[in-house]
Every structure is written in structure tokens, then in C-alpha cells.
Amino acid sequence: MTIFCSHCHRPLQAEMSCLPRRGKEVPRANKPFRSTKSASKARRDQINVELQALRSLLPISAREKERLSYLHTMALVCLQLRGAQLFPPDCAPPAGPALGMELLSLLPGFLLVLSADGKLVYISENVAQVLGLSVVELLAHGDVVFDILDQQAHEDVREKLLLAQEEPGREVTFVCEMRTSKAFQLQHGGNRAVVVHGRFTALRWPPSRSTTAFLALCTPVRQLPADAGSQDDLFQSTHSLDMTFTDATESVTYHLGYHREELRGQSWYSLLHPEDADLAASQHRAVGESLGAGAAADTAVLRVLRRDRTWAWLHVSARRDGGGRSITCTSRCLR
Numbered sequence: 001m002t003i004f005c006s007h008c009h010r011p012l013q014a015e016m017s018c019l020p021r022r023g024k025e026v027p028r029a030n031k032p033f034r035s036t037k038s039a040s041k042a043r044r045d046q047i048n049v050e051l052q053a054l055r056s057l058l059p060i061s062a063r064e065k066e067r068l069s070y071l072h073t074m075a076l077v078c079l080q081l082r083g084a085q086l087f088p089p090d091c092a093p094p095a096g097p098a099l100g101m102e103l104l105s106l107l108p109g110f111l112l113v114l115s116a117d118g119k120l121v122y123i124s125e126n127v128a129q130v131l132g133l134s135v136v137e138l139l140a141h142g143d144v145v146f147d148i149l150d151q152q153a154h155e156d157v158r159e160k161l162l163l164a165q166e167e168p169g170r171e172v173t174f175v176c177e178m179r180t181s182k183a184f185q186l187q188h189g190g191n192r193a194v195v196v197h198g199r200f201t202a203l204r205w206p207p208s209r210s211t212t213a214f215l216a217l218c219t220p221v222r223q224l225p226a227d228a229g230s231q232d233d234l235f236q237s238t239h240s241l242d243m244t245f246t247d248a249t250e251s252v253t254y255h256l257g258y259h260r261e262e263l264r265g266q267s268w269y270s271l272l273h274p275e276d277a278d279l280a281a282s283q284h285r286a287v288g289e290s291l292g293a294g295a296a297a298d299t300a301v302l303r304v305l306r307r308d309r310t311w312a313w314l315h316v317s318a319r320r321d322g323g324g325r326s327i328t329c330t331s332r333c334l335r
Helices: 037-057 062-067 070-086 097-104 127-131 135-139 151-166 182-188 252-256 274-289
Strands: 110-115 120-123 172-178 192-202 212-220 234-239 245-248 300-305 311-321 326-333
Touching (some): 127 192, 127 212
Antiparallel strands (some): 110 120, 110 212, 192 212, 234 245, 300 311
16 A cells, blocks of 8 residues: 655655655744744844944933933934924024023023924923933933823813914913922922923924924922921912902012902902913812811912012912801912
């Protein structure tokens, strides 16, 4: 009886070379070749070469390049790519690095540019003077603006950016706490409050999401003094439950320009900046829902209209007093 090969249908004795050799794996459609250690090492080496090439192109010092991890490298590369998309090289100003740093040193804060979806596009190098973190260190937290903000500020910032995006060219201003270095936190007891003032602008024509960016100046707010007993920047006001003024301390005249008699009977909301009305209403509701007198609400940073028609930034804390029949606000003027 002759046995035929199942591969070539020839007699088995006549042809043996058609059989698969032992020790070699036959590739199948549903079973690809397994990667060997040498192939994996080759891929890792190739990735390292590419990362080194990208790292060498980054406009940072050689010392910073040596400290970059893979993730930091990719974060900086993405930042540069987003910046190149919004600011093509042929549209960049001819100012050199020395002139750029000299101009930045004259600013009261650092520059921040965001894409339409909140991605970080540009952070000026003088951010280290405000937050104690370099651009590289700041990107360690993420590449979206909310990654560098305190968690409590996310919702308010999201609303302000949405408002600015719906009306391009409209300037918005808000205060938020940004992440800082550990040394800064040890010295000041927390993150840093920053006033962000900016607007969405179309950088090229025709305007679109890919050519529109949020350009802002971020100015640090003076840290609140650790001594709570300091009265230099404080004034107090009392209100009925609907936030109508019933009285205020004499120091309100120094900070806001109003006399106590002028404020009595006037609504707190009539002095607030329209963009801060929702935040103030949230604080008001929190006070109204508090249990009993003396229960404090979350603090808020609000803009209040001075008598000379300018805006004062106030750090306001509120609580129910008088057996729960009135509200007392302690306001500290920020610089």
C-alpha cells in the first residue's frame, strides 16, 4: 500500500522535502510570527533613536534635554507641533531669544495660548517666576489647561472659555489657582491664585477651530497674608437673606469708595461684575442652605464695582449670623 503525501499527493517515499521541517513554525493567517527578543530590542533601539532626534530639535537647554523622560519629550514635541500649526515659522516675529526674554521680563505675568479644545499651545518661559515651575515641569501634569489648574476651578474656567469661544473677540477675566512647585507650596501654603485675562482670536483667515486660539495674560494675585488678624485689606458687610446691604464697616469707603449710607438698601448683585454673578449666586445658595448661624460657605473671588467705576477684586467669605436671619461677608481686597 502506497502512502501519498497530503501536501503534494506524491508517494511519500518519492518526496520527503515537501514536509515541514521540525523546529520551524509554519505561518498561518490567524497565527502571525512571534516577536523574538532581538526584534523587540531592535524596535526599542529605533524608538530611542527617533526620540533622541526629536529631543535634539526642542528649543530648550542641553541640561533640560538630558533630564527629559520619554513622556516629557513627547509632551514638548506635541506642544511645539500645536504652536507651529497656529504660528507658522514664516509668520513668527523676527525678534531673537534675547529680545524675547527682555520683553517677557517687563510683563506683570506670563503668556498663555490655548487651542480651541483647551490644549496648551504656548507658555512663556517666565512662568517659572510666577509658579516656580518651568515649562517642562508644568507639562509633567498634562497638556490640557485643566491639568495645571486646581480641581475646584475646572467648572468655572470651562464656563468662561466657552463664553469667550461663543463670542470671538470678547475679553473674559477669571481667577483660578494654578499648580506650583513643592517649594512654593511650602513657602506660601498652597497653589497660586492667578488672574487670567484673554480672548479667542482667529490667527489666520478663514477662521476655524484649527486657526483660532485663546490668547491670555496670566497675572499673579498677591497671596493672602497668613495673619488673619491683619485688617489693612479687610472690610465687612452685613446683608439680609436676599443679599441687600444693611450695613458695612467704615473701611469700605477706602476700598470701594462708597459711604455706608450709600450702600444700605442696595443689592449686593448690583455691584457685581456680570461674569461673576453666577459664582456669587452659588455662594449665596450655599449660605442659604447652611444649617444654623455661623456656618460658613465656600469662599469666592469676585469683581465688585467701585464708586469710580473701576473693578475691585475681592476674596469674599460669607456666613449666616443673627440667628440665621442675616448674612455677614468678610471681603479682602486683592492686588
